[in-house]
Amino acid sequence: MLNPQYSSPLQAQPLGVCENRVAWLPKVVIDLSYWHGGRKLKDVERFEWPGEIVEGTALEHAHQSCIHFGIDPTSTLEMWAFRTDWIIANTRSDIDQHWSSIDPQPRAINKVLVSHRPVWSSKQGTLPELQQWRMLDAVFLKFTTVKSTLLCDVDLSDHITAQLVEPSPIAGLQKLAVVDGRIADLKVIRRGSSAAGGQLVLVTGSVRIAIGPHSTPANEFDVVQTVNSALDVQLLPTTEFLELDGSDTILRPMAWQIENS
Structure with missing residues (x-):
């Protein structure tokens, strides 16, 4: 049974974990999307990585996209960047010692949403x-x-x-x-x-x-x-x-x- 509630990332044995060699490792996801009139119109792109570096890469892509399509703070079309932090259940291979995420299992949580927030918009910049x-x-x-x-x-x-x-x-x-x-x-x-x-x-x-x-x-x-x-x-x-x-x-x-x- 996997149950990471109240555990922090990188703990090898969070509360309720019975399996050996299980660790809850962080993953950062940045979602870019177009909005108009306060409502979402379309997903643009998703960036995922275990560390913080992905946010800078995603926001640079957002800036370039806005320049390419002529989107600026006066435009009615707005691009937003949302950041989601997860902790994902991972297990280490006995062969090469690499970590990989655990497939969903009955009666077990394999990922937990730690935080979610907007971090940037084409109208307001960095929040x-x-x-x-x-x-x-x-x-x-x-x-x-x-x-x-x-x-x-x-x-x-x-x-x-x-x-x-x-x-x-x-x-x-x-x-x-x-x-x-x-x-x-x-x-x-x-x-x-x-x-x-x-x-x-x-x-x-x-x-x-x-x-x-x-x-x-x-x-x-x-x-x-x-x-x-x-x-x-x-x-x-x-x-x-x-x-x-x-x-x-x-x-x-x-x-x-x-x-x-």
């Missing part, structure tokens, strides 16, 4: 460092149904985990940052039986987010609306004693609450 952003905690509440052979007094949080998925490219994402996407304060609370015969549970946890100083002042409703549209959480059973109830067809939307730091 301020995160220290200048308004920090907030985003708490999610997600109902789901499970099937389990566990006794009613067993803590289900030892048998199911949650991970933040990559944010959706919706309007408002340009002013939102995920500062730390590793789930904190994960709780799994039983809520009785479901109509399909399983157990209804409420899963809660929090991630650290921020609102950029480059954005227009937003009230709490605007922030909540953006977070609810852009962020989602995936649930994953981690032991054979519990599974998600696929027979339950009731749609239960997830909700986010915003808390000031």
Whole structure:
């Protein structure tokens, strides 16, 4: 079972890792895209590398593309650069000692979104460092149904985990940052039986987010609306004693609450 929550990159044995020779190694991804009127039009290119150098390479490509197509700060068409930091489960080969990523496995997380934020736009240039952003905690509440052979007094949080998925490219994402996407304060609370015969549970946890100083002042409703549209959480059973109830067809939307730091 792989479970890197609360672990830092380069730790060979993060919490819950049972396999030998597993390390959580960093990967930086820079996505370039065209936007107009606050909405995404088209992906341009993706740059990936284990280290920081990829950001400079990607932004140089963005500058050159804007020059080539005549995009400047006065243009209605805007190019944005978003940076996503991941930690990826890797294993070392016994033959050549090289590291390679682990394929997805049942009941195991193989990558974790650590952070996501806009870093540059053709109108605004390089965006301020995160220290200048308004920090907030985003708490999610997600109902789901499970099937389990566990006794009613067993803590289900030892048998199911949650991970933040990559944010959706919706309007408002340009002013939102995920500062730390590793789930904190994960709780799994039983809520009785479901109509399909399983157990209804409420899963809660929090991630650290921020609102950029480059954005227009937003009230709490605007922030909540953006977070609810852009962020989602995936649930994953981690032991054979519990599974998600696929027979339950009731749609239960997830909700986010915003808390000031």
